[in-house]
Amino acid sequence: MLAIGQLSAETGTKVPTIRYYEDIGLLPQPERTAGNQRRYGKRQVDRLRFIRHCRDLGFPLSDIRALLDLSDDPDRSCASADTIARHQLREVERRLASLASLRQELCRMIDQCAGGTVADCHVIESLADHAHCIADRHMTPAPMEQHVDPPRRDPA
Amino acid sequence: MLAIGQLSAETGTKVPTIRYYEDIGLLPQPERTAGNQRRYGKRQVDRLRFIRHCRDLGFPLSDIRALLDLSDDPDRSCASADTIARHQLREVERRLASLASLRQELCRMIDQCAGGTVADCHVIESLADHAHCIADRHMTPAPMEQHVDPPRRDPA
DNA sequence: ATGGGACCTCCAGTAACTGGAGGTTCAAGG
DNA sequence: CCTTGAACCTCCAGTTACTGGAGGTCCCAT
Missing domain, CATH: 1.20.5 (Single alpha-helices involved in coiled-coils or other helix-helix interfaces)
Structure with a gap:
């Protein structure tokens, strides 16, 4: 389980940006410690990497969201x-x-x-x-x- | 002398964007009619076209400002x-x-x-x-x- | 002289972050 | 076990480069 700072280092994403992605619903709300700190698993790391990769290539968040929504619902045609x-x-x-x-x-x-x-x-x-x-x-x-x-x- | 709408059509720049460039000092304040409307001459058309071209090529406004400052002072290196x-x-x-x-x-x-x-x-x-x-x-x-x-x- | 389109200013909102203030938690060292 | 300080928390304001609307004024063709 990674703390937000480790996720940040792992993905090259600034900490406030991760929280921002959570705010706008691109990243799901992560688990929390008893003391209310975020803890992330491997799935989240992959998801964030995916988002950053797309952003880096210039795609707007709306497009990225469309792709993610699709993959969140794997039964769809x-x-x-x-x-x-x-x-x-x-x-x-x-x-x-x-x-x-x-x-x-x-x-x-x-x-x-x-x-x-x-x-x-x-x-x-x-x-x-x-x-x-x-x-x-x-x-x-x-x-x-x-x-x-x-x-x-x-x-x- | 062009009105702002004509400058807009001429350069493919939206009217509010032109006023925005004026606000931030990228375009100098143009002449005004007695009734306070903006009128632009050829120099302004060129300058705006330059700005738009740079933007279109992905230069941030800060770089464009640097370029314009530079070209306003042609003796510099x-x-x-x-x-x-x-x-x-x-x-x-x-x-x-x-x-x-x-x-x-x-x-x-x-x-x-x-x-x-x-x-x-x-x-x-x-x-x-x-x-x-x-x-x-x-x-x-x-x-x-x-x-x-x-x-x-x-x-x- | 008049009507409606173009113009004016001011203000609020957008995307996609970024940073700071003020306070809490975690974990390593003593 | 306790302290300390780095990392975390939330909230909020600022950034860049525009975009749009409200409410009011001007210009000019008929």
Whole structure:
């Protein structure tokens, strides 16, 4: 049985974040000691690792919740799991494409930055200029979702 | 001179977001009509497009602010712009690797999900299991981040 | 001159955490 | 057995980057 701090160390998740996940029902309420401290078993460790892995890949908690709900009810038809998984796959592929083009652009920016002054720095120039940016694609139409959440800073 | 709604349409930025950028000092206070409505010129359009482009590429506003401050003072060295871009590139590559492995796992899940019940889907198992996941690298205790930006949040 | 759409400010809410205050519990050392 | 201090508890406020609504004002085409 792990205390919350050990679970934290084990999974690279900050302690308040674990409690937060419990608050919003992503993690079930764990056992408690006589003195009211949380104690976690292996299942919880796996579940938290799963959540963190998904979060790290940029999935919103709502999607993660859908996956978890599904796996909490193992008698459900596989069809819905399949649907969700396929949806996730499409999302992943979309993000992959988008990141690949971003990578290209960043590389080009860095290559062009020859170390002079800002006046002739192409990093800023190329960020102001949209002409050759593939990423423009997903600014032009008006899709439902534009809040792609920004990359999380690494946990220290 | 554009009204805020036209600037919004022009740049694909929601109206409240434009006002928010003004509040936090990313956009300067624009001219106003006699009746107190905002009017924007071409420079502002460019600046907003720059901001949106950066956001779209995943830069946090603090980095964008740094970039803008930098470009407002073009005699400075471009080294810090380069640093920011390199930092973004590392992050992007990390996410690319992670997503590629998730894609593989999702494909495997979908292949295995041949119409039974969720119990046989191994959703949790495959995502909780890091054995073959490249993303593990940065879950292990590797404190290497020293990027701290000052929490200056005052407008004007 | 008027009507309705676009604009104004202010405030509250969202996701997904993060951190601090003030108090309690656990377990190792004396 | 008792002390001590690190780790735990709850509650609450703050963070980033927006988003939306209420209630009121302005602009301009008819």
